[in-house]
Amino acid sequence: MDFKGQVIQSLQQVLPVEMAPEKLNSLLEIPKSGKLGDLAFPTFILAKEMHQSPVEIAADLAKKIDAAAFEKVQAVGPYLNFFLDEQKFSQQILETILTQQAKFGEQDLGQGGNVPIDMSSPNIAKPMSMGHLRSTVIGNSLAKLLEKVNYQPIKINHLGDWGTQFGKLITAYKLWGSEEEVKKDPINKLLEYYVHFHQVDVKHPELDDQAREWFRKLEDGDPEAMELWKWFRKISLQTFMKVYDRLGVEFDSYNGEAFYNDKMAEIVEILADKGLLHESRGAQIVDLSKYHLNPALIKKTDGATLYITRDLAAAVYRKRTYHFVQSLYVVGSEQTNHFKQLKAVLHEMGADWSDQIHHIPFGLITSGGHKLSTRAGRVILLEKVLDDAVALAQKQIEQKNPGLKHKAEVAKAVGVGAVVFHDLKNNRMDNFDFNLEEVVRFEGETGPYVQYTHARAESILRKSGKNLGELPDQLRISSQINLEAWGIVKKLADFPTMIERAVTEYEPSVIAKYALHLAKAFNQYYAHNRVLNDDAGLNGRLALVEAVAIVLKEALRLLGVKAPDEM
RNA sequence: GCGCUUGUAGCUCAGCAGGAUAGAGCGACCGCCUCCUAAGCGGUAGGUCAUCGGUUCGAUUCCGAUCAAGCGCACCA
Incomplete structure (x- = not known):
């Protein structure tokens, strides 16, 4: 049984009132500080019923509870704090990670279901801008995340080619x-x-x-x-x-707008047959007033089709071709209404799968406070940004590690990694004003910081000269676990939960933030503990280092960022 | 005018279905390389969590109003 389950069980035995496990589960919380324990039960809700102060209740429960399964159970103010058995828990989680390696965190949420992802979608004859970068890297990361939880992502580059x-x-x-x-x-x-x-x-x-x-x-x-x-x-x-x-992005399909030229007539026909098509101001529309939406314009006054007509054809085509369980569109938030209309029209058409369509919106990138516009010639060229980033990474390497092998390759990984990570670090919906220095920064909460941390861990493992993957018996954490190491272990254990959250929220930033926190925890440990000391705790420390390297690398992979072994 | 999104430190942002003194990074100032990569670590300074109400034992978190910003509001995509 997991730790939370144990806590719930022990609580039920001593609580003076009946409380369902689900209720307790939702009440338990993780203390703000690790020093306060690993799980806490707030006693406020019992106060009224028991006519006692929460502080007294907590103290009382602490006395009665069977603490055998835990390191200790302690009342602090109105909270009953539970401490995990650090030895046992650490050993268990490290063993799991070293055994599963990159597979750590995999789960079966998708049962292999297909999920087409409409992403990137640049317009022909126009350069790719930072806006396309967002759609591309968010879509790419979501694809990797979905794959990790056993969906089958299908990356579609819906080119603006018509x-x-x-x-x-x-x-x-x-x-x-x-x-x-x-x-x-x-x-x-x-x-x-x-x-x-x-x-x-x-x-x-x-x-x-x-x-x-x-x-x-x-x-x-x-x-x-x-x-x-x-x-x-x-x-x-x-x-x-x-x-x-x-x-490092690949697509499964480049079917763009032109691909649907011959597939729209059928849609128009269906709409007409179902009596959904009406004429209004000379155009053919589908009324969506019952959805509190503007009418969807299917055909212009001159008979030409429109954006939504094409997207309807694409949605139907994708359903028929891929039999998807979800269909994602990684498109800027300014098109939110369009996708509401799309879903509404599909619903009107009787497509019972219309709610499988999900718009994954993201915030706008501006330049000097202004919206980017190709027409006005106001663009931030993606190629230029990547060039600058790689050149800067190159310079950095010459400065910090001139003897490094594969310099060009590492510079590319770091430069591009910085740009990609920067885009995925914050909530999708955040708008941001483009700032080159900000985007290609290598210090602080950045992609290179995580990459650097991973490279440090790899460096230790190289120098240890051991192959831990083959020695599960020796993973024993024989020395006492200090606060820094314990912080790492708990973060490592969080990885599967973070993946689940990132998928259900369609939010790669969950993983980016997680990687930063794990890297931070490891750097704190690194600064205060020497790993390569030949004492009884060596194997345990190496196991910890390897687990960190594995998880950091995997987190970066899920974001579409490379993790060089040296930099 | 209507709809959507957003308002947390000088700047950029975290704060998982409300809970224990509100956290990072950058910038500023001050420390740490005879020791596994200093792209690192530590410390100091800096906050009426936009405003006002409501729900609650408890609200940065939920609800409403107000103010401010961004985006959208039929023949572009």
């Missing part, structure tokens, strides 16, 4: 572009044309007509338009792949 902007792009390219220029620097050149278009069309609205015409041609399958579109898509994707490669 829409009227291609009419504009083709127009701009025909007017000002050249093949050689684009080949040299694809995305930046295409972006340049696009931005230029928006600067010029303010004074020359006739350009918009040209753009509309080119998009119409594209939809009609005009060879020249199609050729250009395919080319733009191909070279854009090639550029994106370089970024994904650096981030």
Whole structure:
């Protein structure tokens, strides 16, 4: 039985009133300070019934309770504090971790169910920005977390590869572009044309007509338009792949908006058949007033489909193809209403799976307090940020550890790790104003801090010259456990719970914060205790170090961050 | 105007279904490398937890109102 169960059982034997185990379970809490114990029972609720002060009740219970199963049980003020048997508990948790290695923390919440994740989704012919980074790294981390608890994630890069902007792009390219220029620097050149278009069309609205015409041609399958579109898509994707490669992110599908071009008619038909489609101001809509939502625009006045039409087709396609148990969309919080509408329309269509759709929103990244805008040319280029971060990491290595092997590789892991970790450290919903120095910081609560801690642990293990994984009998914690080591052990034991929380809240930051806390605990231990002393406690300390290395590495992996053995 | 999100230290943020003196990091100041990587560790300074009410034995946490900020509010995605 687990510790909490033992506490509940012992409490039930001495409580003067009947209390269900579930009730007790919810009442028990973890004391703020480890010095106060490992679990506490507050006695306030008993005060009224027993006509006694909570302090007296706690003292009374402490006298009566059978403390055999615990290190000790102590009344402090109105609390009854329980202390774990540190020896036994430490040995048990360390053994578990060293045996399971990277599998530690795995659980079966998903029973293998498919979970498509709509993520990253950059627009063709536009550079990836920090906003895409958020969607990419949150989606990637959620995929790894879901896999860890036995779901089957399917990472879908829903590319923005269709829409009227291609009419504009083709127009701009025909007017000002050249093949050689684009080949040299694809995305930046295409972006340049696009931005230029928006600067010029303010004074020359006739350009918009040209753009509309080119998009119409594209939809009609005009060879020249199609050729250009395919080319733009191909070279854009090639550029994106370089970024994904650096981030270590892979996708299971690149089916973007264009993929659903031939799948929307069916949706419109279904909506019409069910009598859900109405005309309003010349457009075809689905009324959602009973959901307190704006109507969903299925078709524009000119008959063209819209964003939601495409997403409806995508949702239905994904259900049919993957038979998902959940379908996630890692998309900015500004689109919250869109996804409410999406779910509502699906519900109206009779899709009983509409509540399996979950929008995973995240906060906005601004620059100098302003919203980013590709049109206005106000972007934070992701590639540039990664370049800067890696260059800075390189510099740092030259300074701190010039003799290091595989410098370039480590610099990449640390630089990219800093950027990714920074994005995952805080609650998804937090907005933040972009600040390069903040993002590529290597000290304090950062990815490199966790990586460094892991590298320190690995370094000790290397120097010990032992292979602990093969020596389970010697994991005995023979020396007395000090407060620092005990703090680590308790954190290690929390890992599975943290994973569960991260998954149920769709919140990678739970893992990032956990990794920081564990790293902090280990660094405190490291600063005050020498591991490689040849005494009776050596094996126990090494077991602790290895367990920390395993869990830190695994936590970083779940965030999509590499953990070099040296740095 | 309506809806969603958010208001905790100078800055960036933690505070798991309310509970014991509100915690980190950065920045500031002061310490610690004859010892396993100082990308580290320790200390000092810094808070009416936006405001006002309500529920409760107890509220930073739950509810309501107010104020402030961000985002969204049909033919972009």
